Amino acid sequence: MLERKLVESQVPLHVKSLQKTYSNGVNAVRGVDLQLEEQQVHALLGPNGAGKTTTIKSVLGFIRYEGDVKVFGQNIDRVRDRIAFVPEEKQFYDFLTPRKALKWCQKLNPHFDPSRGMEFFAHFSLPLDKKIKSFSHGMKTSLYLSLTFAQQADLYIFDEPTWGLDPIKRDDVLQMVRDRVIDGKTVLYTSHIIPEVQQIADKVSIMANGKILFTGFLDEIKERFRIVIVSPEARLDLQQYPVMAVARSRDQVSLLTDTDESFEHFNRISISEPLVPGLEEFFQVLIRGDRHVL
Amino acid sequence: MWIQIDLRSPLPAYQQIKVKIKQAILKEELRQDQTLPSIREMAQNIRVNPNTVARSYRELEAEGVIMARQGVGYIVVVNPGEIRENFLQDIREQLMIPIRQMKRSGIEEEECIEVVKKCWKESS
Amino acid sequence: MFYKEFAEARFRLLLFWGLFAIFLLVTVALRPFIGDLMGQMESELGNMPAFLKNLLGDISGISRLANDDNWYLLSQWHAKNLGQFIPLFVLVFTFPVFARETDKKTIYFLLARKNRSSVFSGKFWSGLVFVLGTLAFFSLMGPLAMKMGGYAVGFAGTMPFLFQQMVSGFFLYTLFTLFSIVLGDPVKAVIAGIVVVLGTPFFSMIPNLGFLNVYNYITGIHPLGGKGVDIWYSLGLGASGAFLLWLDWKLFARKEF
Numbered sequence: 001m002l003e004r005k006l007v008e009s010q011v012p013l014h015v016k017s018l019q020k021t022y023s024n025g026v027n028a029v030r031g032v033d034l035q036l037e038e039q040q041v042h043a044l045l046g047p048n049g050a051g052k053t054t055t056i057k058s059v060l061g062f063i064r065y066e067g068d069v070k071v072f073g074q075n076i077d078r079v080r081d082r083i084a085f086v087p088e089e090k091q092f093y094d095f096l097t098p099r100k101a102l103k104w105c106q107k108l109n110p111h112f113d114p115s116r117g118m119e120f121f122a123h124f125s126l127p128l129d130k131k132i133k134s135f136s137h138g139m140k141t142s143l144y145l146s147l148t149f150a151q152q153a154d155l156y157i158f159d160e161p162t163w164g165l166d167p168i169k170r171d172d173v174l175q176m177v178r179d180r181v182i183d184g185k186t187v188l189y190t191s192h193i194i195p196e197v198q199q200i201a202d203k204v205s206i207m208a209n210g211k212i213l214f215t216g217f218l219d220e221i222k223e224r225f226r227i228v229i230v231s232p233e234a235r236l237d238l239q240q241y242p243v244m245a246v247a248r249s250r251d252q253v254s255l256l257t258d259t260d261e262s263f264e265h266f267n268r269i270s271i272s273e274p275l276v277p278g279l280e281e282f283f284q285v286l287i288r289g290d291r292h293v294l
Numbered sequence: 295m296w297i298q299i300d301l302r303s304p305l306p307a308y309q310q311i312k313v314k315i316k317q318a319i320l321k322e323e324l325r326q327d328q329t330l331p332s333i334r335e336m337a338q339n340i341r342v343n344p345n346t347v348a349r350s351y352r353e354l355e356a357e358g359v360i361m362a363r364q365g366v367g368y369i370v371v372v373n374p375g376e377i378r379e380n381f382l383q384d385i386r387e388q389l390m391i392p393i394r395q396m397k398r399s400g401i402e403e404e405e406c407i408e409v410v411k412k413c414w415k416e417s418s
Numbered sequence: 419m420f421y422k423e424f425a426e427a428r429f430r431l432l433l434f435w436g437l438f439a440i441f442l443l444v445t446v447a448l449r450p451f452i453g454d455l456m457g458q459m460e461s462e463l464g465n466m467p468a469f470l471k472n473l474l475g476d477i478s479g480i481s482r483l484a485n486d487d488n489w490y491l492l493s494q495w496h497a498k499n500l501g502q503f504i505p506l507f508v509l510v511f512t513f514p515v516f517a518r519e520t521d522k523k524t525i526y527f528l529l530a531r532k533n534r535s536s537v538f539s540g541k542f543w544s545g546l547v548f549v550l551g552t553l554a555f556f557s558l559m560g561p562l563a564m565k566m567g568g569y570a571v572g573f574a575g576t577m578p579f580l581f582q583q584m585v586s587g588f589f590l591y592t593l594f595t596l597f598s599i600v601l602g603d604p605v606k607a608v609i610a611g612i613v614v615v616l617g618t619p620f621f622s623m624i625p626n627l628g629f630l631n632v633y634n635y636i637t638g639i640h641p642l643g644g645k646g647v648d649i650w651y652s653l654g655l656g657a658s659g660a661f662l663l664w665l666d667w668k669l670f671a672r673k674e675f
Contacts, residue, residue, distance in 0.1 A: 041343055060530050063674040077533040085530035091523045095425055104422050109531060157530075174341070181344045182334050198301055199341045219306035219346070273395060276304030 010072040012036045012155045012186040013059065018067035020054050028054040029065070030210035036155075036186055041177060043197040044190040046207035047287065052190040053088065055207070056159050059188075060085055071155065081110055084153035088160045090144040094133035098126050098143060102150075111152040120146030123172075137164045141173075149176060156180055157188045162196060174200050194280050204279070208287050214244075221282050227275040228255045228266040241265045245289025256285045295324075295331050297340045304391060307342050311350035313388075316359065316381045320374050330360060330368040419540030424548070426518075427511060431548060434507045438556045441499045445560075446567045449490060456483040487569040492642060495560040496579040501637035504583065505590055505618075508549055509611040512594035515545050517604040520675065529675060538670045542663075546591055553587045554580065578641035582652065586636040589655045592662035599670050 015034040021027045029051045036042050044052050058065035060083075061076055072079050096104065102117045121128060124142035126135075132143065141164065148156065158177070162170040177187055177200055191197050197204060198218065205215040216224070225244065230236070230253050236246065243266075244256040252271065257263040267274055275281060297314045299307050318324040330336070333351065337344040351368050354360045357380065360368045396406050424431075459480050482489040519525040519541075528537045557580045564571045593614070597607040621630040628634075635655065640648035 040345060057675070061533075062526070062529060064672075080531050080533060083530065085526065087523070087526045087530075089523045089526070092527065093422065093426065093524055094522075095428075096422070100425070107421065108419075108528075151531075171341075175338055178337050178344050179334070182337075195301070198307075200343055202343050202345045218343075219308055219349070222304055222306045276391075278301055 011070070012038055012072060013188060014068075014070045014073075015055070015059060016068040018055060018058055018065055018069065020051075020058055020063065020065045028210055029058065032067075032207070032210075032212050034205060034212070034215070036188060037203070038186050039181055039184050040202040041181055041187040041189055041200055043201035043204045044188065044207055045192065045194065045197050045201075045204050045283065046190075047192055050207045051210040052207055053159055054210075056085075056157060056188075056190060060157070082154040083157065084148045084151045084155075085157045086144055086148050086159065086161055088163060090137075090141050092132055092140060092144055092147075094131065096132055097129050098132070098146075099128045101132070101143070101147060105147050105150070109151055113150050113152055116152075117146055117150035120149055138166065138169055141165060142169070145173060145176065149180070153185070155186045155188070159190050160192070161189070162191075162193070170196070194283060198279050206283060206286055213286050214282075218279065221279060222276050225256055225258050225277050225282060226263050226267075227277050227281055227285055228257055228263065228270045229253070229272045229274075230255060230266060230269055231271050234269055237265075245286045247285045247288035249288075254285045254289075256282070256289065295336070295339070297336075299340050299342060305388070308346045308349045308353070309384075311336075311340070311342075311347060312354055313381075313384050315350070315354060316377055316384065319359070319370060319372065319377045320381055322374055324370050326370050326373050328370050329366055330370065332367055420544045420547075423515075423541060423544040427515075427545075427548060430510055430514075431552070434510065435552065438500065438503070438507075438552075441503075442495065442556065442559055442563050445495050445499050446563045446569075449487070449564075449567065449569060452483060452490065452494075453485075456480050457485075487564060488571045488575050491560055491564050491569075491571050492575055492579065492638075496557070496576065496583075497637045497639075497642050500556055500560065501579075501583070502633075504553065504586060504636050505615045505633070507552070508587060508590040509594050509608065509615055511549055511552075512545060512591055513598055513607040513611050514604045515541055516595065516598040516670070517602055517607045520602040521604055525675060534671050535667075538667055542595065542666065545595070546588070549587050549591050550584055553583045557583050575641075578647040579638045581647050582635060582638050582641065585652050585655050585659070586632065589632070589659035589662070592659045592666055595666050596662055596669070599666055599673065602673075 013034065013036040015032060018029050018032040018034075020029040032051070032055055034042075034044075034055070044055065046052050054063070057063045058067075059069050059071075059076070069076065071083060076083070092101065098121050102114045102121075105117070106112045106114050121143075124139070124146060126139060126142055126146070132140065135143065141161075145161070156177075161177075162173050165173065174196065177189065180187055181202075189197075189201065201218050203215065203217050204221075206213045232248065232251065232253055234253065236253070236255075238246070241262040242259070243262055244258050247254040247256075255262075255266050256277070257266060263274070277285070295318070297311060299310050301307075303310060305313070315324065315330070324330070330351070331339070333344050333347045336347045340347075351360065351362075355362060355368070359370070359372055359377065359380065361371045362368050393406065396409070401409075463480070483493070519528075525537075528540075532540075557576060558573070561571045561573050561576050594607070594611050597610040598604075601607045601610060618631055619633055622628045622634075629651075632655070635648060635651050640646070640651070
């Protein structure tokens with residue numbers, strides 16, 4: 001049974017005040033907080049260039065950063081055998097074959113289970129003794145995922161895992177992520193594909209321009225927020241009736257409200273029916289709204 | 295067991311699952327003492343996170359509709375008659391939205407009932 | 419890590435093992451011909467008028483080549499056919515070790531699962547073992563092959579060469595690893611290496627900078643002149659290698675991927 005325990009012990013990932021400015025001056029991450037809970041899929045959703053990959057790279061120690069990152073309560077270098085990462089590129093060693101890769105991974109990692117690796121290979125119909133050099137992108141992804149899942153890690157981090165895959169494979173991958181949750185594992189998943197996040201996430205953090213605009217449970221969005229459309233000329237008394245985001249377009253202004261008072265107030269002057277936002281609408285208003293921060 | 299989750303619906307996924315399960319019990323597609331699909335199966339079939347299914351199951355258990363039995367899974371513990379009122383409560387909540395809409399547009403109660411009657415006739 | 423590093427380097431290693439084996443075979447096989455040729459030249463020289471002999475300068479080498487198998491081994495194998503190719507071998511082996519993984523992004527797999535010092539150690543030390551192992555093997559095969567060919571040689575003469583080859587191998591490896599790490603791209607790394615390999619001999623032409631021409635040390639000029647191991651140069655080169663090793667580690671530890 002899956003029960004959400006109150007985690008006093010090790011939190012799979014805790015990120016506090018993460019900042020990263022590259023040497024070319026690009027301020028990619030501008031103060032990010034993130035906390036994962038065990039046995040959950042936490043999606044980091046945002047447009048390209050939002051800073052998702054930079055966040056992941058900082059967490060994994062690939063780049064230097066400011067801020068605090070703790071994995072299972074410790075410095076990541078001490079718990080690397082408990083984490084697994086699948087990068088966007090999914091490049092593996094060309095000169096190995098799946099069979100040899102299995103042998104090598106076993107030496108590399110204590111919890112690695114080669115028989116599970118074989119099961120995944122069979123599931124993806126990967127040729128065991130062919131050099132990886134000859135694999136298509138889809139096959140390389142399948143291989144990388146197989147080796148990753150066979151690792152029996154406790155925290156999985158995926159960066160755009162379904163990119164470049166056909167719909168059947170994409171579905172497969174999502175199911176494998178769900179299976180990890182059933183096994184009691186934790187997943188951090190970056191994506192810019194909203195329907196996918198809806199199919200797989202418990203919690204979602206929406207990121208844009210280096211900042212996280214919202215973190216919450218997926219279900220919570222429909223229960224907590226409403227989108228109210230008002231005319232561009234309408235007076236917005238946001239001091240008294242604060243809203244989560246204001247997104248302006250030529251002929252309407254969308255307000256993302258999360259309190260009853262603000263909702264009631266703006267609904268009275270709205271020019272169309274209020275919306276219960278799905279993730280898509282919520283995302284749109286939030287992201288566009290960020291450009292008009294008042 | 296197949297449930298179509300409507301991502302556009304104002305109801306969160308876990309609520310939709312609950313409603314659909316209650317519906318199935320009402321229609322006797324799910325009988326008393328029958329076992330529900332496992333969380334894993336359900337999550338795979340309807341394509342949602344297992345925790346979402348778990349939440350539905352948990353809440354249904356709290357409402358007394360299903361019960362977890364060790365080694366077996368979740369089983370239905372009510373009959374159609376017992377679930378009726380519970381189901382109607384859920385429907386009432388769903389109906390609030392179009393009814394509010396009509397009220398705001400100035401539709402009177404009698405007109406509203408006419409609309410409901412028409413829908414009832416037209417639906418398959 | 420050895421397993422994967424070997425699989426990755428297999429082609430270039432086998433290439434040089436093959437080349438060195440062929441060079442060695444040829445060196446041993448040519449002994450009788452060189453011996454005869456030198457012998458003929460010796461008698462020709464004996465018949466030369468004195469003033470021509472003076473012009474030719476020191477011709478004792480020819481006599482030695484004709485008659486001394488050990489000298490043949492040292493001057494033709496260690497100082498020439500093996501020695502001259504050591505920098506090229508180390509370069510070709512070393513340049514992709516870090517650069518290729520960085521360029522192709524396969525290094526993410528390692529870096530996510532192991533910490534920096536593990537990744538560095540695994541790659542660095544396995545590479546060094548392959549380099550030094552290869553050099554030691556072919557160095558010792560020199561006298562061994564000659565013995566098998568029936569020639570009168572001992573291992574003692576090879577020892578100082580072997581020592582200097584080990585120190586050279588270490589130094590060159592740490593230097594080319596530096597390029598491999600810093601430049602992050604196999605093409606740039608090999609170009610930088612080629613510049614070094616081809617440019618080093620030119621130091622001999624610059625007054626006072628001749629000592630920077632490591633070829634003299636690698637090919638064993640000192641032991642060839644009968645003076646054994648060049649202690650000071652060995653210490654200097656070894657210390658430079660150690661410094662480069664430290665630098666390699668520091669740069670890798672700080673590198674952003």
